[in-house]
Amino acid sequence: MRTAAEIRDEAASIDNMRAREKAAHMGLTEGQLVAAYTGHGTTRIEAHPDALIPAIAALGEVMALTRNDSCVIEKVGVYDNFRSGPHASMILNDAIDMRMFPSHWVSAFAVETETDSGIRRSVQVFDAAGDAVHKVHLRDTSSFDGWATLVEKLKTEDQSGVLEVTERKPTEAAKSNPEKAEILRAEWARMTDTHQFLRLTSKLRMNRLGAYRIAGEPMVRRVGTDTVAQAFEAVSEQGIEVMVFVGNRGCIEIHGGRCDTLKVMGPWFNVMDPDFNLHLRADHIAEVWAVTKPTQRGDAVSLEAFDSEGGLILQIFGRRTEAGGDHRPAWRAIVDGLPALESEEAA
CATH class of the missing domain: 3.40.1570.10 (HemS/ChuS/ChuX like domains)
Structure with missing residues (x-):
């Protein structure tokens, strides 16, 4: 198994790829690639929606991103009106409308990335296989005091750069009777x-x-x-x-x-x-x-x-x-x- 430092070195040699494609090119899941930067602009944080969503709500206006292999949806708004549930949680307002299934919110990271236009900040949540479940990207209008509070309050004891993942479950084929x-x-x-x-x-x-x-x-x-x-x-x-x-x-x-x-x-x-x-x-x-x-x-x-x-x-x-x-x-x-x-x- 490659160390976090080895993953970062290899990733640095690959240009013009988004994190998802870069991870696949390296034989990793996206979660494993993100985890490798823990301590280098990235912090492991609590993943459960009950802890995470109220902290995200304090960020004010952000961009919410959810995807599967074929489609990406992005919405701008505030994460208010959160309703917790043991099997399914939800956010319901005019801008952000989401259904969350907490059993799949396994690991999460607060990510700061240096770019030519400044630091980009995001919260990224992954399932047990290391695949992205949901991401939140801060905007210029977001609360950066809220960001600092989120990182401080939700930081986990485990700050390892290596993410253990399980085998990805295949898509269930059409099943008729x-x-x-x-x-x-x-x-x-x-x-x-x-x-x-x-x-x-x-x-x-x-x-x-x-x-x-x-x-x-x-x-x-x-x-x-x-x-x-x-x-x-x-x-x-x-x-x-x-x-x-x-x-x-x-x-x-x-x-x-x-x-x-x-x-x-x-x-x-x-x-x-x-x-x-x-x-x-x-x-x-x-x-x-x-x-x-x-x-x-x-x-x-x-x-x-x-x-x-x-x-x-x-x-x-x-x-x-x-x-x-x-x-x-x-x-x-x-x-x-x-x-x-x-x-x-x-x-």
């Missing part, structure tokens, strides 16, 4: 809340993508991989509000609002609005499903993209707001207008 397809459809039709869906699939020994593959219309309809971009373009053109969900095992971050400024840069499809950025590897999209789930407040219609391994990349729903009205009918019209994938292409 065709013998129970009729039960799936019948119970799906009786749902009153979208959160009941995963309980239903678990009971029937399926998962999300596996259920979509056998449910059929009117529950689901498979559409082309280019429809995600088409949907964002329609949302931008019509000025409607949506909810975009991007996450990993440990954190789901949600954007609620408009998606105005769209840019394509190579394989990346981007939303580049002042307080919301989305970076999507469009070439990673293998399947897209238009999904309808009944709720007490009407149908919840989503567009959901999956990668080639069956992993969920992102979900888009229509949004209803108290002040701005109900954008869901306009969103449903967009989704209904997306062409279905031809059966021979879907095979």
